[in-house]
Amino acid sequence: MKKMSLRASAIALVSAAALASGLALVSTASIAGGLDTSSVPYPVAAEQWPFSGGDQAGTYFSALTDINDSNAGQLGFAWAFDMGTDRGQEATPLVIDGVMYTSGVWGIVYALEATTGKLLWQFDPGIDPMSARNACCDTVNRGIAYRDGMVFVASEDGKLHALDARTGAEKWQADTIINRKEVYASTGGVILTKDAVVIGNSGADLGDGSSRGYISAWDLKTGKFKWRFFTVPPAPNQPYEHPELEMAAKSWGPNRDGRYQNGGAVWDGLSYDPETDQIVFGTANASPYLRVKNAAERHDDLFNASIIAVNAQNGRMNWYYQETPGDSWDYDAVQKFIFANLPFEGQKHRVVMQASKNGFYYTLDLKTGKLLGADAYSYVNWAKGVDLKTGRPQFTETADYTLKPKNVYPSWAGAHTWNPMSFSPQSGLVYIPSLDVPNVILNMADNGGKLKHIEGFFNADGIIPDETYDPAAMKRLFGPMPDKAELQKERPGTKLVREILKAWDPVNHKIVWQQVTSEGNRGYDGGVLSTAGNVVVQGRGDGTLWVYNAKTGAPLKTIQTGSHIMAAPMTYKINGVQYVAVQVGYGGSGISFPIPPSSAAYRNMNTNRILVFKLGGGEVPQPEKRVAPFDYPAPPPFKATQAQLLHGEEKFTEYCSRCHGFGPGVTPDLSRLPPEVHAMFKDIVLKGALASLGMAPLNDLVSEKDVEDIHAYLLDTERQGYEAQVKAGKKPAK
Incomplete structure (x- = not known):
């Protein structure tokens, strides 16, 4: 029996494992249509997609041709x-x-x-x-x-x-x-x-x-x-x-x-x-x-x-x-x-x-x-x-x-x-x-x-x-x-x-x-x-x-x-x-x-x-558009000194801004919070009131005073946005 080279045996092992699992791969040689795949060390993906990258070479390439540059x-x-x-x-x-x-x-x-x-x-x-x-x-x-x-x-x-x-x-x-x-x-x-x-x-x-x-x-x-x-x-x-x-x-x-x-x-x-x-x-x-x-x-x-x-x-x-x-x-x-x-x-x-x-x-x-x-x-x-x-x-x-x-x-x-x-x-x-x-x-x-x-x-x-x-x-x-x-x-x-x-x-x-x-x-x-x-x-x-x-x-x-x-x-x-x-x-x-x-x-x-x-497929069903505009709601009353606002800004930047930005994003924009969230702000940050939604408590990182000042900074940011909104003649957000 002719001895198989290391490279050939490795490809044979990969192909055998693929066949045993019912996977469709294409040899690293040529396929119908004359595509030469010899530049890829392992069989490339064909009718199936068995690896995250399509194949073990990580090419994210498929040998399929039904969808092509003409259609x-x-x-x-x-x-x-x-x-x-x-x-x-x-x-x-x-x-x-x-x-x-x-x-x-x-x-x-x-x-x-x-x-x-x-x-x-x-x-x-x-x-x-x-x-x-x-x-x-x-x-x-x-x-x-x-x-x-x-x-x-x-x-x-x-x-x-x-x-x-x-x-x-x-x-x-x-x-x-x-x-x-x-x-x-x-x-x-x-x-x-x-x-x-x-x-x-x-x-x-x-x-x-x-x-x-x-x-x-x-x-x-x-x-x-x-x-x-x-x-x-x-x-x-x-x-x-x-x-x-x-x-x-x-x-x-x-x-x-x-x-x-x-x-x-x-x-x-x-x-x-x-x-x-x-x-x-x-x-x-x-x-x-x-x-x-x-x-x-x-x-x-x-x-x-x-x-x-x-x-x-x-x-x-x-x-x-x-x-x-x-x-x-x-x-x-x-x-x-x-x-x-x-x-x-x-x-x-x-x-x-x-x-x-x-x-x-x-x-x-x-x-x-x-x-x-x-x-x-x-x-x-x-x-x-x-x-x-x-x-x-x-x-x-x-x-x-x-x-x-x-x-x-x-x-x-x-x-x-x-x-x-x-x-x-x-x-x-x-x-x-x-x-x-x-x-x-x-x-x-x-x-x-x-x-x-x-x-x-x-x-x-x-x-x-x-x-x-x-x-x-x-x-x-x-x-x-x-x-x-x-x-x-x-x-x-x-x-x-x-x-x-x-x-x-x-x-x-x-x-x-x-x-x-x-x-x-x-x-x-x-x-x-x-x-x-x-x-x-x-x-x-x-x-x-x-x-x-x-x-x-x-x-x-x-x-x-x-x-x-x-x-x-x-x-x-x-x-x-x-x-x-x-x-x-x-x-x-x-x-x-x-x-x-x-x-x-x-x-x-x-x-x-x-x-x-x-x-020959149809139109993609579009997701529902956002109902509410990204306006500022009227903030609840609050009092804060300039020192508190500055300290709150610093702590927000240090501990909050990694996940929360100002504007429509994945996580809530903390400068546009509704009254009910303001009411539970301290419990959210220190006690994990919204931990089930992915907001883990930060009580090991920030003090109660830090949280109060962060909240004041956010309220003041919301106030400024709301006042600018009213001045521009926009209706308050509901």
Whole structure:
């Protein structure tokens, strides 16, 4: 018998597992129509969608061609499912054997009939709403995994659940959180290796004492703990859990403070390579990362802002690459990865690719971690480039905001964040949902403002200059800030805040086409799907679903759904009909930001749906529009001194503004509260009167006096808005 190569045997194992589970995959060779998929290391998705990214390479690509560049204009509504929740939707569904499986907020799992949307079963992990305080950016969930009749999900509170795919019954549960006194949560999707479920955690953003990053592996069948890899060293003089941490500790400099957990969370971006049996993942920012770091003081702080590959059997590190040494800008490296077979300098490499938050597109050898390419795919001014020999960025003067605020590109939101990009082996292009957004980042401690640092506020002292940016209003809290005219000098003629869908050529290191999707304010646009039908599909924050020609970027179809779209679409085929599906709902990191004006009229911003489309479909049922305008009600009588109002503003900024903004958003606008809420304000904040709705009490963070002053500040804000409204001749809100 002829001996099978390692690569061939790995593909055979994947294909055998897929066939055993009834999954339809397409070989990494050629298919009907002549599509060459050899650039993708594993079989790509065909009639079914068995992984969150479509395949194990994370391409978000489908070989289906029924919906294509010649008929995409006929795409219309097929069916919808009301998920019965609100907040952000960031998962991409799976479709296996005619059943759609997906996860929603808190880690609720749904099984639906994929042709009709009929609910087959629903699993609710029963999350304690108090745990919402530990979720950095809404109570989102980024996806599930399926294997051999079992569905796996990590709920927001860090529990791992294994469910029977036929009934939704829980087979086992594991607690993945090592210390529940720290601010851990789980919002990322799980991945499966040959015999384990692997999950990371979030928490590095929430304050100076925030959590320590790690990933952990659990036996697929039993839920028994297997191993854990920590991303950053423990406190000084504590034992190292594994040898790599001793090396990492040397990169933190001599003044590491043992009170801090150092961050490095793995809140998304886990990938598994079956050929090398290794897990590839990215790590987030340090905590606290906002230590003052000029060039002389900067340390690398391993393994923060890094890509790491570990052995899937024992969790030992194979290789690492740090994208942003000494990160002081919130440049997490957890964006999703894509595996591919691509030529570099005349040689074919199996590579891992990432459009990083820091604005550079990284390509590394998947087996060795060698850096093959690092190119700016967005406007970047914190570094001139990346030295391919050393792998290190070449910092600019703009990167150092020690002495005065700097307008740094990209912002803490990143040039690309969690929203999935897609790779089409047909066009050879990667489609990146990118952000062209700066931030005015500052050293609050020395900038002359009242607030020296906002504890628990994303660790990032960076302010995005969108259309609401008012440096005069910020001066008291944050100190002197540059005006918009000064910021605009760097890039005249370009809006300061833009979102752009970019088609990137990873071999020739260039943008082939791009489409600006929003300007002025972030719309929080969605991830991307590409198919062999030569189409690219992306949803936008204004509620529209767009279909583009994959090679040229020409728009082919626009559908107004009336629902904010952040998640990546997917596609599948049943009984000869190809469908496109996407989950919708506003939230995520935009939870405290006003809803985009183009979609603010829709009540569905707080209603989650799954929307499915097909050729010849109808109009999308529009959600009911908001009944009441966003006017100010007449506030109840109150008295407060100027000192109380100023103190209330400070405490609101520190402890409330992470979730609550002024304007129509996901969470209530506290400057427009009705009388009955004002009456119970203290009980809400200190006693958890609305904990069941996700508003956990803050009695361990603020005093009764703080709450009284916060309330006074909000009442005064409401008074000013109401009086301006009356002066303008508007009728009072009811």
